[in-house]
Amino acid sequence: MTKAENPSSRPIDHLARCGAPDAAALLIGGKVTTFADLDAGVGRLASWLLDQAGGPGERVANWSAKTRLACLLPLAAARAGLIHVPVNPLLKGPQVAHILSDSGAKLLVTNGARADMLGKDLPEHCVLQDQKIGEEVIDSGGQGLPLSIAEPGDLAAILYTSGSTGRPKGVMLSHANLWLGAESVASYLKITPEDRILAVLPLSFDYGQSQLLSSWYAGAAVAPLDYLTARDVVKAVARHGITTLAGVPPLWVQLVESEWPAETAGLLTRLTNSGGALTPSLIDAIRDTFPRADIYPMYGLTEAFRSTFLDPALVADHPTSMGRAIPHAEILVCRPDGSITDDGEPGELVHTGPLVAQGYWRDEERTAQRFRPSPAASRYGGTAVWSGDTVRRDAEGLLYFVGRDDAMIKTAGNRVSPTEVEDVAVGSGVIYEAVAFGVPDARLGAAIVLIVRGRDGVNDEEGLAAYLRQNLPNFMQPAAIEWREELPRNPNGKLDRVAIAAGWTHEVTT
Structure with missing residues (x-):
C-alpha cells in the first residue's frame, strides 16, 4: 500500500493573519x-x-x-x-x-x-x-x-497530561501538529468567520487550546471565559452572541439544569463534547435546551490531539458512538499483534498520521510504550499512538468505546492519575499507605475514592483533609476517604488494588 502524503502546514503563529484585519479575533470583557x-x-x-x-x-x-x-x-x-x-x-x-x-x-x-x-x-x-x-x-x-x-517538525508546545502512574508527563507538539489540528477541527465543525466561540475550557488542555487555534484558523472570534457558575456561561452567550460552545459532560449537566432565555439558547448553533461520553439521556436534554444546535461528540487524547468525531446527523441513531476519524487522522482497531480486528471485535484504538505528537518530553521509556510503529495496514506508516483504549468498529465504520486499559480516573473532564493523588496523600505524613480509584458518578463521570492506612493506627482525618485541600486542585480532591487498619496485598507483597477497589460498596455523594 502506498503511504499517504502528509498534508502541508505553516508555522502556528501565522494563525494571527488568517482572519480579515478588521475582523474580531478576541472578545474579553468589553474590549475587542x-x-x-x-x-x-x-x-x-x-x-x-x-x-x-x-x-x-x-x-x-x-x-x-x-x-x-x-x-x-x-x-x-x-x-x-x-x-x-x-x-x-x-x-x-x-x-x-x-x-x-x-x-x-x-x-x-x-x-x-x-x-x-x-x-x-x-x-x-x-x-x-x-x-x-x-x-x-x-x-x-x-x-x-x-x-x-519554523519548520513543520519544530517543537512548538509541551502540554502536560496525567498518566496512569506517576506525575504529569509533557506531550511534545510540533508546529504541524498544531496547525493541522486547527485546520482539521475548523473544517469538520464548519466554523466560519461569522462564528463566535465561547472558550470555557482551560487553555492548558489540548481541547481547550483548540478553541483558540481552530477558531482563528477559520477567521472567527473567541470569547474566553473563566466561569464560576453555569449562570456565568448563560450571560456570556447572550453578551457576545455566541454560536459555538465546547464542553465536557459535567458542564453540560449544569447547563441543561440552568434557566436559558429562549433567545439566548437559540444563539447556539454548534455544541462540541469531549473528555467523556455523553449519555443518551443527556443528549436528549441538550437537544431540548438548545434546539437550534448541532451536537458534535468527539474523542481525543493529548498524544494525538483529536481522533474521532460523530457527525451531528448520526447522533440521534447512534448516540453512544465515537464516530469516525477526523481529517488528517487514521484510526485503526488492532489486535495485540497489530492486525486489524473484524467488525464488532474489540481491539486497541491506534491513531496514525500527521497529528501524532513527537512523544513525551525527556521520557524515552514512556514514549517507547505509547508511541510505536504503525500497524502494517496503515496508509501513513511511521509512528502511531497506541492509545491503550479498547474500542470496537461496527459494519458502518462507526467506533464505540469499550474500556480503558490503564487506571486513569476521568473526572469532571479531567484525566487524574491515581498515583499522583496517592503520593500527595502519603506526603502528608499522617498515613502510611493510600490507594485511589474512581467510582461511577452521575455528575462527574467518576468520583475519586481514597483508601488509606493511618500511621501507628491513628486516623487523623482532619489533618489529611486539610493537607489534600492545600496540595491538590479541586478536581483531584477525593469525594470519599476511608481509613482501614489493614490493606490487602497480592502474592508479590504489593497492594492489591483490584481487591481494594472491589471492596468499596458505598455510594458517593458529590
Missing part, C-alpha cells in the same frame, strides 16, 4: 481585539518573551486565568522560536513546580498570588515575570518580531 491587533500584539509579545527567556528553543510557561496574554502566548512563543508550556490554572504549587522543573522552563509568566503559592518551590533556573508587564508589552506600540519561518 481585531486580527490586525492580534498579529501586532503577538509580534511585540514574541520580542519580549525572547528577551526574557534568553534565546530560541527555551521553554516559557504561563500560569494564569484566560487573560489576553494567555491567549496570545501560544502564538507569541512560536513566533519567537520558543516552546510554550501552558499550566492549568487550577493546579497548586507542588504540581506547577514539577512541570517547571521537568520542562526546564526558563520563564514563568504569572501573577503575584500564584507566585506566592509557588514560594520556595520555584526551580532555580526559572525566572518569574508578572503578567501585567506582558499585557503592557502587547499595548506598547513597539516593533515586534516578524512571522516565524
Whole structure:
C-alpha cells in the first residue's frame, strides 16, 4: 500500500493573519481585539518573551486565568522560536513546580498570588515575570518580531497530561501538529468567520487550546471565559452572541439544569463534547435546551490531539458512538499483534498520521510504550499512538468505546492519575499507605475514592483533609476517604488494588 502524503502546514503563529484585519479575533470583557491587533500584539509579545527567556528553543510557561496574554502566548512563543508550556490554572504549587522543573522552563509568566503559592518551590533556573508587564508589552506600540519561518517538525508546545502512574508527563507538539489540528477541527465543525466561540475550557488542555487555534484558523472570534457558575456561561452567550460552545459532560449537566432565555439558547448553533461520553439521556436534554444546535461528540487524547468525531446527523441513531476519524487522522482497531480486528471485535484504538505528537518530553521509556510503529495496514506508516483504549468498529465504520486499559480516573473532564493523588496523600505524613480509584458518578463521570492506612493506627482525618485541600486542585480532591487498619496485598507483597477497589460498596455523594 502506498503511504499517504502528509498534508502541508505553516508555522502556528501565522494563525494571527488568517482572519480579515478588521475582523474580531478576541472578545474579553468589553474590549475587542481585531486580527490586525492580534498579529501586532503577538509580534511585540514574541520580542519580549525572547528577551526574557534568553534565546530560541527555551521553554516559557504561563500560569494564569484566560487573560489576553494567555491567549496570545501560544502564538507569541512560536513566533519567537520558543516552546510554550501552558499550566492549568487550577493546579497548586507542588504540581506547577514539577512541570517547571521537568520542562526546564526558563520563564514563568504569572501573577503575584500564584507566585506566592509557588514560594520556595520555584526551580532555580526559572525566572518569574508578572503578567501585567506582558499585557503592557502587547499595548506598547513597539516593533515586534516578524512571522516565524519554523519548520513543520519544530517543537512548538509541551502540554502536560496525567498518566496512569506517576506525575504529569509533557506531550511534545510540533508546529504541524498544531496547525493541522486547527485546520482539521475548523473544517469538520464548519466554523466560519461569522462564528463566535465561547472558550470555557482551560487553555492548558489540548481541547481547550483548540478553541483558540481552530477558531482563528477559520477567521472567527473567541470569547474566553473563566466561569464560576453555569449562570456565568448563560450571560456570556447572550453578551457576545455566541454560536459555538465546547464542553465536557459535567458542564453540560449544569447547563441543561440552568434557566436559558429562549433567545439566548437559540444563539447556539454548534455544541462540541469531549473528555467523556455523553449519555443518551443527556443528549436528549441538550437537544431540548438548545434546539437550534448541532451536537458534535468527539474523542481525543493529548498524544494525538483529536481522533474521532460523530457527525451531528448520526447522533440521534447512534448516540453512544465515537464516530469516525477526523481529517488528517487514521484510526485503526488492532489486535495485540497489530492486525486489524473484524467488525464488532474489540481491539486497541491506534491513531496514525500527521497529528501524532513527537512523544513525551525527556521520557524515552514512556514514549517507547505509547508511541510505536504503525500497524502494517496503515496508509501513513511511521509512528502511531497506541492509545491503550479498547474500542470496537461496527459494519458502518462507526467506533464505540469499550474500556480503558490503564487506571486513569476521568473526572469532571479531567484525566487524574491515581498515583499522583496517592503520593500527595502519603506526603502528608499522617498515613502510611493510600490507594485511589474512581467510582461511577452521575455528575462527574467518576468520583475519586481514597483508601488509606493511618500511621501507628491513628486516623487523623482532619489533618489529611486539610493537607489534600492545600496540595491538590479541586478536581483531584477525593469525594470519599476511608481509613482501614489493614490493606490487602497480592502474592508479590504489593497492594492489591483490584481487591481494594472491589471492596468499596458505598455510594458517593458529590
